[in-house]
Amino acid sequence: MASAYAEQVQRAADAGIGESVAAWFAAGHRPLPWRATGFPAWGVLVSEFMLQQTPVARVIPRLAEWLERWPEPAALAAVPPGEAVRAWDRLGYPRRALNLHAASVAITERHAGVVPEDIEALLALPGVGPYTARAVAAFAYGIRVPVVDVNVRRVLARAVRGVGEPGPARTTEELALMESLLPADAPTARLANAGMMELGQTVCTARTPDCARCPIAAACAWRAAGYPAYTGPAAPRQKPYAGSDREVRGRILRELRASELPVPASRVAELWADAVQRERALAGLLADGLAVAVDDAYALPTA
DNA sequence: TACACGTGGCT
DNA sequence: TAGCCAAGTGT
Incomplete structure (x- = not known):
């Protein structure tokens, strides 16, 4: 079935979007802590929990404190869950702290204190969903798996599908799309995963994309179409926080x-x-x- | 599927 | 300035 969508995907693959983004990322990116060589898998897991719906800038200082206090899963598992909630401070969504503590217990008891690298094992941990499981496998262990977060969804929507916003999540389809764009070898695939996230966060932003700095502008379907306004289903509105x-x-x-x-x-x-x-x-x-x-x-x- | 779930910075 | 947005997950 040669649908319009299939043609879009093929065009994106032919344009080498994954390879271009990997090269762009490798040429220079922000030196975030979890990207440092030798950063432990446990550190990656903690960072991914903290990054769930929380901006990078707010995570960095809190992550350093956590890893100094609890340098491995067993250390966190040894304290009461309330201590995790207390140390979470004002990162928001405090049940993440509870889940992370429970995950540390599971890792200590079921995985000999080592963060698992298998997707299914990761998904079985409390608070670990499709995004976090793949992010840990890809970034902590270098496994070639597609990682799709809100930034990647936006880049894929624009560059491949030619629409301005990603709209409601279609996880299976989006994972398959990212998979199809991933370079064949694992190290480059990891760069592509990280690069797509970096691109969405620093260049192809939600409000003001900076196409002049985009490494795949020439291949972008949204740009080619003249930046049409988004007409798909509206994203659910966030309810007011005040008084809630x-x-x-x-x-x-x-x-x-x-x-x-x-x-x-x-x-x-x-x-x-x-x-x-x-x-x-x-x-x-x-x-x-x-x-x-x-x-x-x-x-x-x-x- | 849709909604609940914190907090703070940006436009 | 009121609303948008942020490396999602669980139910």
Whole structure:
């Protein structure tokens, strides 16, 4: 079936997009910590957890602290989960800290303390999804697997499909597309994976793409089509944070992190006036395991 | 599939 | 300045 889409994919492969991006990345990129030679797989895993929906600039200092304190999975597994939540500080989405702690326990118990390199084994770890599993396999172990994040999705949408935005995720199709563009040898494939992410983050950005600096501008289907406005299904809108349950949860958890002792319910009550919403947020934190009740007080989880 | 889930910087 | 956006995952 020679669909228009199949033709687009073939054209992209013929243009050598994967090879071009790999060469562009190899010629120069930001010296991010997890790209350093010899950076441990555990460090890559921790960085990928922290980078889930969190900008690079906010991750870098926190990552250094974590790896100094917990240089290997067994070290993190040896402390209570609440310590992970506390050290997570204000990176956001604190259940990532809980998942990372649980992952460290699983790695210690099931994988002899070594971060697995098999995709299926990685996917079995709590908090590790399709993106993180492939990122660890590709970047920590040099395995030739397609890595697709929001940046890669945007580059693929524009360069290959000729549309301005990636739209709703179609994981299987996008993985297959990235796979088809990956250079054959593993080292170059890794450069292509990292390069596509770097390209999407620094050049082919969501709001203001800088096509003058793009290594694949000549092969870009979106550019060739005259940058048509996006007409596909709208991406789901993010709901306002102010006044949301998320804000209440964040405020409560911030108080728990700051206290070595359980925080009295009376103090928690001062954090949010609306009692119904406050209790809902508190119940959510307890259900998620981010907090535990101690008599008439609340604390970070100790086990 | 759609939605919940933190936080802060940028335009 | 209000909304957009950020190396996603779990349900």
